[in-house]
Amino acid sequence: MRNTSLKFQTVPAAGPNFHPEKSAGSNLPTSLTLAAMSLGYGVVQLDVTIVNTALNAIGTSLGGGVAELQWVVSAYTIAFAAFILTAGALGDRIGAKQVFMAGFAIFTAASVACALASNAAILIAARSMQGLGAAILVPNSLALLSHAYPDEKQRGRAVGIWAAGASFALISGPLLGGALIALVGWRSIFLVNLPIGLAGLWLSWRYASETTRSPQREIDLPGQVAAIAALGCLAGAIIEGGTLGWRHPFVIAAFAASAVLAMLFVLRERRAPQPMLPLSLFGHRLFALTSLVGLLVNVAFYGLIFVFSLYFQHINGLSPFATGLAFLPMMGAVLPVNLVAARVAERIGAPATIALGAALSAFGCLALLGIEPGTSYWAIGAQLAIIGGGLGLLVPPLTSTLLGSVEKARSGIAAGVLNATRQTGSVLGVALFGSLAGQPGAFMAGAHASLVISACLLLAAGAAIWRGASTPEGGTARP
Known part of the structure; x- marks a missing residue:
């Protein structure tokens, strides 16, 4: 958005209804809010694909086989999938802006932890925290966009820009990751999130306006716990089944646990007054x-x-x-x-x-x-x-x-x-x-x-x- 012409405009005389911050380009905060939301969704999509080009380098550096590499990728997506519905409800309850900023802070800090990881276990734990941050960023970025663009036509265009930026990040992930690994090393693919996170946090703090809070919106904690446990057990059974064998007691127990937890999740969602996942x-x-x-x-x-x-x-x-x-x-x-x-x-x-x-x-x-x-x-x-x-x-x-x-x-x-x-x-x-x-x-x-x-x-x-x-x-x- 160009605002250069504003430098040469004659400033109106001050009066009781004069608001200089509005006359000097009232759309700038809205556009920069869009930029912050696009950075949030873009960095989430970037980390979906950028890690794949580093699998060989990570395995060589930290040790471990295919199962450990599966966990490096899956820890991110498990947390992303499991927390995304609750994160949206939390934004409704206490305000999407502060929740979005918390998500950006978590994602950025977890990215630094990934870059500093000394072994596979620490990297996997940090990747799960990245996934939590990603789950917080996506629904609340959309809520803030909807709040910033009340006009339906403008909102549609803004969401298009938001989605296009994420698609570009998804596409560029493997290429950017490969270049960074070749020039600096695999840890750099996580450190690249640091300037993005800091920029997104500052833009959100400075320009995004808070959404209406809904204190009556409840958080379905039992459903959330059951969802994380069911998905984690299922992923663990499949991953470890390839290493330990499908008849290993741990694998069988994990499959059984995931089935029981999934049934408990469904029962909880059917009875909860405000379910995390409305089965209707x-x-x-x-x-x-x-x-x-x-x-x-x-x-x-x-x-x-x-x-x-x-x-x-x-x-x-x-x-x-x-x-x-x-x-x-x-x-x-x-x-x-x-x-x-x-x-x-x-x-x-x-x-x-x-x-x-x-x-x-x-x-x-x-x-x-x-x-x-x-x-x-x-x-x-x-x-x-x-x-x-x-x-x-x-x-x-x-x-x-x-x-x-x-x-x-x-x-x-x-x-x-x-x-x-x-x-x-x-x-x-x-x-x-x-x-x-x-x-x-x-x-x-x-x-x-x-x-x-x-x-x-x-x-x-x-x-x-x-x-x-x-x-x-x-x-x-x-x-």
């Missing part, structure tokens, strides 16, 4: 279907990113920077296809667009089944781009369909559920595919199995949304 939302057919699609798609996409990070570095011996370049077609295809997805959805309908995107990504997975150690990158680059393009095509209509399937008053919690289910999918994808590929001497067999599973999940997701939307009940809920 799943009475909307399209809401349930789009949530399922978000889960399945992220299992495939982020699980494959983890596997291919190991493939490029462990199997083909690429440097971190070369690995970042290798991911560029996949990540780079997401943003431009995002921009045309809305037009495609207008022509053929949102469910058909989602199904088409899922089918494209599934085709890309099946086309990669011939991959072997030493396979030329030119033989797989197009397939990676197709996978990314399919994801870019389905996510915008997926989000709009989910939000349009519920009442507007519940759109905030609906968006939170979509984020939670997608992050849960990321946890399960990394855990499952990492366990398959982490078997001694069986990396390529695990990689091929991961591709087949991904294709099946994507095709199932596309079929579910296509079939569900074609029913009378599904059709009436279409946005």
